[in-house]
Amino acid sequence: MVDALELAARIGSPLTESTFRDNRRMDVAATHILPLLTTLKNDFGFNMLIDLTAVDYLEYEGARDRFGVVYLLLNVDSGERLILRTAVNLPEATLPTATGLWRGADWMEREVFDMFGIRFAGHPDLRRILMPDEFTEFPLRKDYPVKGRGERHNFPVITRAGS
Amino acid sequence: MAVGLPENVFLTRLDAAANWARSNSLWPMPFATACCGIELMATAASRYDLARFGAEVMRFSPRQCDLLIVAGRVVMKMLPVLQRIWLQMPEPKWCISMGACACSGGVFDSYAVVQGVDRFIPVDMYVPGCPPRPEQLLAAIIDMQEKIRATGTVMGREFMARTSPMGPSPFDADELLRIKDASFVQLGGLSSPMGSVPRAGGSNHG
Ligand code: SF4
Numbered sequence: 001m002v003d004a005l006e007l008a009a010r011i012g013s014p015l016t017e018s019t020f021r022d023n024r025r026m027d028v029a030a031t032h033i034l035p036l037l038t039t040l041k042n043d044f045g046f047n048m049l050i051d052l053t054a055v056d057y058l059e060y061e062g063a064r065d066r067f068g069v070v071y072l073l074l075n076v077d078s079g080e081r082l083i084l085r086t087a088v089n090l091p092e093a094t095l096p097t098a099t100g101l102w103r104g105a106d107w108m109e110r111e112v113f114d115m116f117g118i119r120f121a122g123h124p125d126l127r128r129i130l131m132p133d134e135f136t137e138f139p140l141r142k143d144y145p146v147k148g149r150g151e152r153h154n155f156p157v158i159t160r161a162g163s
Numbered sequence: 164m165a166v167g168l169p170e171n172v173f174l175t176r177l178d179a180a181a182n183w184a185r186s187n188s189l190w191p192m193p194f195a196t197a198c199c200g201i202e203l204m205a206t207a208a209s210r211y212d213l214a215r216f217g218a219e220v221m222r223f224s225p226r227q228c229d230l231l232i233v234a235g236r237v238v239m240k241m242l243p244v245l246q247r248i249w250l251q252m253p254e255p256k257w258c259i260s261m262g263a264c265a266c267s268g269g270v271f272d273s274y275a276v277v278q279g280v281d282r283f284i285p286v287d288m289y290v291p292g293c294p295p296r297p298e299q300l301l302a303a304i305i306d307m308q309e310k311i312r313a314t315g316t317v318m319g320r321e322f323m324a325r326t327s328p329m330g331p332s333p334f335d336a337d338e339l340l341r342i343k344d345a346s347f348v349q350l351g352g353l354s355s356p357m358g359s360v361p362r363a364g365g366s367n368h369g
Contacts, residue, residue, distance in 0.1 A: 132240045148274025160285045160322045
């Protein structure tokens with residue numbers, strides 16, 4: 001089990017630890033996420049990035065920050081899991097990329113960018129991955145209507161005469 | 164016969180002869196994007212045996228097909244592909260919209276899902292159900308054959324009359340609903356349709 005205090009000392013920034021069921025979770029400041037990930041990977045054997053995703057906390061009760069970016073790590077040898085969360089805010093929601101540590105972060109970061117508009121500095125190829133390239137909005141933001149802004153109707157109509 | 168035709172010769176209209184040939188050898192183009200596609204496969208497989216109706220030759224090249232079967236939801240990224248496939252199919256061609264999703268978007272009323280393919284391509288036959296049973300698809304293909312026999316012409320004149328897609332609901336009604344929904348979010352930043360109802364699990368957030 002990694003020790004939160006020891007981790008905090010290593011990266012020089014406080015960590016807030018909490019647990020839910022048997023999940024250990026830590027909150028870290030956005031400025032220290034990359035050092036934390038690097039330490040966890042290199043010194044504590046968290047060699048697998050299970051998932052990288054984000055949450056929009058707009059209108060969430062008691063939330064101080066707009067987005068939470070969540071990293072799920074696994075130490076394949078010991079089976080230990082760790083969940084990290086860091087906060088980003090508009091207008092320049094940017095985090096350092098984790099692709100340098102785990103190549104698998106590539107598409108996950110693209111998905112977070114596509115859905116939430118959070119940018120990852122240093123990412124090799126930060127393009128939309130799910131939505132069409134010409135899409136302009138970020139659909140999983142809470143201020144984006146579920147039914148969209150009419151994009152799904154924006155196509156030429158092919159009639160019998162025209163085909 | 165009274166006119167004294169020799170044996171094995173019969174009189175018919177050219178239209179009827181063409182329709183007879185076309186309706187009994189439909190070549191489907193399976194556009195299976197979701198769960199309905201599984202039923203489509205079952206329809207073609209041995210138990211339901213689409214071959215009994217002369218439509219078993221599924222082709223994955225639109226150039227060889229004359230019956231487009233849209234089975235499953237179509238998202239806005241896939242719609243241009245669907246339209247291109249439709250345009251690549253040679254005339255005469257028909258389209259079956261299979262399942263609630265292809266017909267109307269089904270339960271997926273979201274920003275990405277097209278609310279009925281008939282808004283953007285012509286559709287001849289709708290099959291309801293989620294998913295429709297293979298029997299329903301078979302019934303649709305039999306009805307399709309009936310329709311071809313009843314209305315088809317050798318030069319495809321019957322298509323000239325149908326110039327617009329026949330969607331289930333006009334765009335405007337749907338757009339009004341959407342704008343009404345959207346205005347909840349935009350009004351005054353933090354107001355929401357839920358009012359001040361506390362969200363469950365709020366205390367879990369650190
Ligand atoms: S109609 Fe039902 S079975 Fe068919 S694609 Fe939609 S959800 Fe799947």
